[in-house]
Amino acid sequence: MDNATRALIFSAQVENVRCLELAMTQVRRAVNDGLRKGNDPQVFVQTKVYAQTFCAWAESNFSKVIHTPHGFTLAELAEVKRTWSNQSLADGWLKAVQLGLRKVPAQRSNFVPNARQAIERLIRQYVRDPALLRNKIAHGQWSAALNRTNSAINQEVTAALTSLNIVDVERWHGGHSRLAAIVESLIESPERTFARDYWPHLIELERFSAEAARWTLEGRIGALQAKWHRHRNRNSQALEA
Numbered sequence: 001m002d003n004a005t006r007a008l009i010f011s012a013q014v015e016n017v018r019c020l021e022l023a024m025t026q027v028r029r030a031v032n033d034g035l036r037k038g039n040d041p042q043v044f045v046q047t048k049v050y051a052q053t054f055c056a057w058a059e060s061n062f063s064k065v066i067h068t069p070h071g072f073t074l075a076e077l078a079e080v081k082r083t084w085s086n087q088s089l090a091d092g093w094l095k096a097v098q099l100g101l102r103k104v105p106a107q108r109s110n111f112v113p114n115a116r117q118a119i120e121r122l123i124r125q126y127v128r129d130p131a132l133l134r135n136k137i138a139h140g141q142w143s144a145a146l147n148r149t150n151s152a153i154n155q156e157v158t159a160a161l162t163s164l165n166i167v168d169v170e171r172w173h174g175g176h177s178r179l180a181a182i183v184e185s186l187i188e189s190p191e192r193t194f195a196r197d198y199w200p201h202l203i204e205l206e207r208f209s210a211e212a213a214r215w216t217l218e219g220r221i222g223a224l225q226a227k228w229h230r231h232r233n234r235n236s237q238a239l240e241a
Contacts, residue, residue: 001074006067013064020057024173027053031166035217036224048142051169055134058127058176062089065180066096071187090128094120096183103190115198119182122205126175133160134172167220171212178205 027050034042066072066080076099084092097119101112136145136157145157182201186194 001078003069003074006074006077007069010064010067010069013060013067016060017057017064020053020060023053024050024057028166028170032220032224035166035221036228047164047166047169048137050166051134051137051164054169054173055138057173058134059089061176061180062092065184065187066092068184068188072096072099088128088131090123090131093123093127093179093183096187097123100183100186100190100194104186104194105191111195118202119179119186122175122179122182125209126172126179130168130172132157133164136161165217167215167217171215174208174212175205178208 027046030046031043031050034040034046062084066077071077072080080092080095080099083095097116101116104112104115106112141161143158143161145154145161146152147154178201182198182205185197185201188194
């Protein structure tokens with residue numbers, strides 16, 4: 001690969017990410033519609049489609065981040081992609097962070113190790129921990145999860161699949177997006193602006209995490225139904241006028 005090819009891949013992944021974000025918006029609307037109507041089959045199917053679309057988005061978005069122009073050297077990029085291919089998406093993220101932090105000036109003795117610890121924790125939370133569930137969905141195990149050798153039912157993962165809902169996927173997406181902003185900043189400008197931009201990005205992600213922890217499916221359904229009733233009442237009042 002040369003730099004021209006890297007730029008082409010980056011542009012292609014920008015477009016793929018944009019398309020997948022549009023797809024997620026459309027599927028989210030279908031899930032919300034099913035929740036509002038109490039249509040359980042629609043909710044079940046569209047939630048799994050939403051999660052699977054997120055899986056595709058997560059891979060395309062990571063590829064976009066690591067191919068960002070003026071970031072990694074071609075050798076570093078190859079190392080990240082090799083780790084991703086041979087191990088896992090989470091390991092690819094960790095390798096990208098490891099290589100990026102090597103270039104951050106040691107302005108304060110504790111900045112780099114503290115940043116590494118915080119980012120690795122976020123990778124575990126938003127990439128590694130949901131990975132098993134996402135992989136089962138991506139491989140067609142929407143209702144019952146099999147064990148690694150496909151010789152028995154994995155009851156624990158099956159229970160997690162059963163309880164998966166739109167709120168879970170939106171937590172994944174929101175955290176993943178904000179984590180990507182931190183790592184992209186690190187890759188693009190480790191020596192100049194990363195130390196400046198790191199804290200605002202981290203604060204925003206922590207704010208999102210705290211807010212998202214309070215989200216519930218019941219709250220989502222209540223908000224959707226309340227919005228629908230307000231909309232219907234406005235229409236009725238307009239007709240009467």
